Amino acid sequence: MVDIVFSRWTTPILWTLNEYGRQRFVELERRISTITPKVLTQRLRQLERDGLVVRTYHPEVPPRVEYEITDLGRSLAPLFVTLAEWSVNLDKVEQARRDYDTKHQTRGRRL
Structure with a gap:
């Protein structure tokens, strides 16, 4: 549990999604200004894998991707x-x- 919740960027990402709701990548990046795009991508993938974040892809031009905290993450x-x-x-x-x-x-x- 400690590894999941207290890894360096997990708490700021989950807190941001919990506080501000659904966010696009660039919005998360702006709100967590000290995180690099590479690390944000890695952490979001891990959080999605852990069931704490859901990623929604919108096939538009240009494509739009949004991240949202799940009920498990919200817990x-x-x-x-x-x-x-x-x-x-x-x-x-x-x-x-x-x-x-x-x-x-x-x-x-x-x-």
């Missing part, structure tokens, strides 16, 4: 809420990192 919504609530702690995490880095940089200079 993770309480997890998204919990993660969003916990995110208020991110400033504490950043402070802990700064403290750690400062402590270990000073120690390294003494050696």
Whole structure:
């Protein structure tokens, strides 16, 4: 379960689809600005394979593809809420990192 839900890009993709509904590839790419197109394609394929996302192909000119979270994917919504609530702690995490880095940089200079 941890491998499925907590891989680097799974949560942002599922959260985006849950929050904004059906999205085209380029819309997802814009909303998750730090993901590369290659990685987004790979993760969407994996999520589709896992049954968390459905891909709909529309044979138009030009072709249109949309992605939507499935009911199975949506069942993770309480997890998204919990993660969003916990995110208020991110400033504490950043402070802990700064403290750690400062402590270990000073120690390294003494050696």
